[in-house]
Amino acid sequence: MTGPRRQPRGCPGPEPPPMSSASSVHPPAGLVVVTIDRLPAWMLSAWGATWVSTPVFDGLAARGITFDRLIATDADPLATLAALAGDADTRGAGELLNVAAAAGWPAVLLTDDARLPERTPGVELVEVLATPAVQPAADEAATNLGRLFARAGAVVTAGRHRLVWCHAGSLGVAWDAPPAYREAYVDPEDPPPPSGAGVPHFPVTAETDPDLVMGCRQAFAGQLSLLDRCLGGLVDAVRGLGPAWGLAVIGLRGMPLGLHGAVGCSLPDDATARPYGEWVHLPAVIVAAHGGHERMERMAGQRYGGLVTPADIGATLIDLTFGRRPPGRDGGDARSLAGLFTDWSHEPRDRVLVRAGAGRAVVTRGWHLVAEPATDTTAPPPRLYVKPDDFFELSDVADRCPDVAEELAGLLAPGAAERPLSAHAIGS
Numbered sequence: 001m002t003g004p005r006r007q008p009r010g011c012p013g014p015e016p017p018p019m020s021s022a023s024s025v026h027p028p029a030g031l032v033v034v035t036i037d038r039l040p041a042w043m044l045s046a047w048g049a050t051w052v053s054t055p056v057f058d059g060l061a062a063r064g065i066t067f068d069r070l071i072a073t074d075a076d077p078l079a080t081l082a083a084l085a086g087d088a089d090t091r092g093a094g095e096l097l098n099v100a101a102a103a104g105w106p107a108v109l110l111t112d113d114a115r116l117p118e119r120t121p122g123v124e125l126v127e128v129l130a131t132p133a134v135q136p137a138a139d140e141a142a143t144n145l146g147r148l149f150a151r152a153g154a155v156v157t158a159g160r161h162r163l164v165w166c167h168a169g170s171l172g173v174a175w176d177a178p179p180a181y182r183e184a185y186v187d188p189e190d191p192p193p194p195s196g197a198g199v200p201h202f203p204v205t206a207e208t209d210p211d212l213v214m215g216c217r218q219a220f221a222g223q224l225s226l227l228d229r230c231l232g233g234l235v236d237a238v239r240g241l242g243p244a245w246g247l248a249v250i251g252l253r254g255m256p257l258g259l260h261g262a263v264g265c266s267l268p269d270d271a272t273a274r275p276y277g278e279w280v281h282l283p284a285v286i287v288a289a290h291g292g293h294e295r296m297e298r299m300a301g302q303r304y305g306g307l308v309t310p311a312d313i314g315a316t317l318i319d320l321t322f323g324r325r326p327p328g329r330d331g332g333d334a335r336s337l338a339g340l341f342t343d344w345s346h347e348p349r350d351r352v353l354v355r356a357g358a359g360r361a362v363v364t365r366g367w368h369l370v371a372e373p374a375t376d377t378t379a380p381p382p383r384l385y386v387k388p389d390d391f392f393e394l395s396d397v398a399d400r401c402p403d404v405a406e407e408l409a410g411l412l413a414p415g416a417a418e419r420p421l422s423a424h425a426i427g428s
Helices: 055-063 077-085 095-102 144-158 179-183 210-239 310-322 402-410
Strands: 030-036 065-071 107-111 123-127 163-168 201-203 245-251 262-264 284-287 302-308 352-356 359-363 367-371 383-386
Touching: 030 077, 030 210, 030 310, 055 210, 055 245, 055 284, 065 310, 077 095, 077 310, 095 107, 095 163, 095 310, 107 144, 144 163, 144 210, 179 210, 210 245, 210 262, 245 310, 284 310, 367 402, 383 402
Parallel strands: 030 163, 030 245, 065 302, 107 123, 107 163
Antiparallel strands: 065 284, 201 262, 245 284, 352 359, 359 367, 367 383
């Protein structure tokens, strides 16, 4: 698969919850979670972007389990972040942090994003806030990503915390990688890419210069290469702690780059998010702490192709690290996939429902249906795309598969979300 551009110390805390089969294999010493806003799966080499170089992500995919079809259920990154943390309330601390506190784990949240919820009691907060930029930085250390990940690596190396959460939001603030990063993606016959560090935001129509869209993709690819390099320093710090530490890297929201009528984003958010893969198909990889245990080491380099939601990833991290959710907590629809790390057992999903600023979607194993809001008084007909063949949702087949389109669109009606699906609507 290729992109459309070209084929190129104090009092002890309460007792931790009982361990399940996955975590009891070898209780972890700690966990590092990295969440990155505006990180689309389709622009990373481990998810098929053959023209973008992200070797650190490739290395993580070789060491852990890669989730091929993580679908955000909401285009709001704070909602996705809350789902990952195991909390339905975007203002809450989240189940992951609560369980860590119950287990007596010192926790720290490092972030460059001023929009995160208020400070969580018992969790140290380190802010390395991202700043807009007019021109690219002179070197990596001066970039928003460079400053955040250098601080996160230092925190991990210091060893005072057992849960380290690093959240990066600067991909939507500034594309400030040194010029050489974006220039690496420019072929001799290409016009120069945009030279500034501002994040673009414009509609794409039939009149839009394709070279402009191309240049924005090149600039963003350069920013992803910078992200990959900065992430590498943090990954090295975690590896230095040994195999008893777990690591997870997860995207929160994609970045439109011209596939569906828009390039870039506006600050602080855009209500025009559309429920296509550009926005809602996210990357996730978990390298579980194994402590040298053969059964969990065997799972290195696996890929899980089933549908996954952010809440599932959060439940999996809690299960892998602490055993299970404590009694009395409402797990909602979250499904732990910790069994993948021992015997490949899992509970598959047959659908994911997506809510975005400008539409809704139903994603199944074989289909992706998009319903956009009405203009004036007329609602456009739903669009239907075949999965996994139509990776970028470019060929609408609703008129050729009206029965599937009608069945999937029915799930968007009030009270119909759990309606059983036919085998044809689920897909192969």
